[in-house]
Amino acid sequence: MSKVAVVRVEDTPVSVHEAFELAGGLSLCVKEASSVLVKPNACLAIEKPGVMTTCEVVQAVVKEVKALEAEPVVGESAIHGTSTKEALEKSGIAEMCRKENVQLIDFDLCERKGVTIQYGDKTLSTYVARPVLECDAVISVPVMKTHAQTGVTLSLKNMKGCFPGDEKKKFHRWHLDKAIAGINALIKPCYAVIDGRVAMEGLGPIAGEPVDMNVLVCSPDLVAADTVARILMGFSREEVSHIELASNLGLGVSDIHSIEVVGEPLKSVMREFKKPWIEAASFENITVVDGDACSGCVTECMNYLLQNKEKLMSLGSVTVVLGPKGVKNLKDTGGKVLAFGNCVKNLDTDFIVEGCPPLGYEIGNVLQV
Known part of the structure; x- marks a missing residue:
């Protein structure tokens, strides 16, 4: 049975640490001297709450990695046609990395590696940022929000930002939900920390409305984490097909009856989000x-x-x-x-x-x- 921690945020570093501990501990996948990619969602240089992962949560995850004597790096590629550098600066993540002396990688500018995304008998040739594959572990740290194409965008969809520039367009032309599942099968992120301090409802991922949720969802099973988060947001299984598709690939558990929710009772933090269609x-x-x-x-x-x-x-x-x-x-x-x-x-x-x-x-x- 997969374990998912749901924690109300009072003090962000304390709450992130509590979430990891309740979910089984970050040491499940992060080892001493290992390199760990912390992947936030910094999709657009815009000062609007709920659009990007808050730098406070990213910083808290970085410090948890450091506490295990591992080496964190932070990387991202923003929405195609926008500046990743500007998005990382606007979010405060770039400044945080400078203060923490942590390497920050713009996936639009670094070396790429050719890969094949697969779902069933469908394949897609594309390029991923090489550092993503060279790290020993990957932690997905998205913001909790709705998405006009996929219903929600959480820890699984966040991995799409590991692909530089116009490579992302290929996934829309191919089959976006299957691509998300295939991307996670390729990258194999080992932990999700979903930032729901300020979430987004309605016409996400950008044009929606901020929602003060003040919650974190954390698990070493990204499928389970996203399942709990989508229920928390009031979405049905049918409305978010990429979670089920990822489960079908054996990437995690999407049946809520096979998930142990620890921390806050799910009903106490649930909210019916405005839909993004x-x-x-x-x-x-x-x-x-x-x-x-x-x-x-x-x-x-x-x-x-x-x-x-x-x-x-x-x-x-x-x-x-x-x-x-x-x-x-x-x-x-x-x-x-x-x-x-x-x-x-x-x-x-x-x-x-x-x-x-x-x-x-x-x-x-x-x-x-």
Whole structure:
């Protein structure tokens, strides 16, 4: 039976230590003199709570690794089209690494290694940041939040940030949920520490709303940790398929009846998160057709549309299509059609915003509003 610790955060370093101890101890996978990758979620240089893992939790994990006389390194690759360096600086993680004298690796700039992601009989050739494979252990330290494509983004999906730059786009074109499972089968992270101090609900991973949860979820079984977190967030198994797919590969336990939850009772910290589906966004005159777009396009597009609802009302009916499968999903709505991003730039539409990803404000420039 897998063990998952759920801990309320009062003092972050104390709570992280307690979470590791309740879950069985970090020494289960971190040995003396070993190199340990601490992988946060620093996806975008934006000062918005709930978007990135807090530097306090990352620092506490780094110190736990040091306490075992191992060598921590921190690494990340942000959303394609954005600066990982800026994201790490904005989050405070870069400054923390300087204070702790810990190596910080920008996975967009380091050496890459060719690998094959596999799920069943499907394979995908791609490149991963070489240091990820060279470390003796990997700890996933995501923030707890919703995601428009995968329902939630937690410790399993966080591993996608080990792949540099535009390599991430391949997973969306292939099969994102199967890719997440395959990525974890390749990297084999050994511990999850899910930062739920400030989580995100609604249109995550960027355009959602911060939620003060003040909780940590910790386990050496990432599938079990994500299972507990998705239940805590009010998501069903069917709404988060990559957790089940990872379990099917033997990467962990997704049956809550086979998971021992220690620390806080799950019911005492549960909350029904607002769902992240793009269809839930309320627009009177705009229809968004998501063809499995990457986080970069979804973030830029939805942020602009949500912030400029009233201004866009003057345009009448508009359909915005994005993602590699957008053409297939597009239906005749009778109004104007705007193609957003290079995946749909060859579509015969009224307006095109090119880029990978484009900047959201370019929608306004193209539509002249």
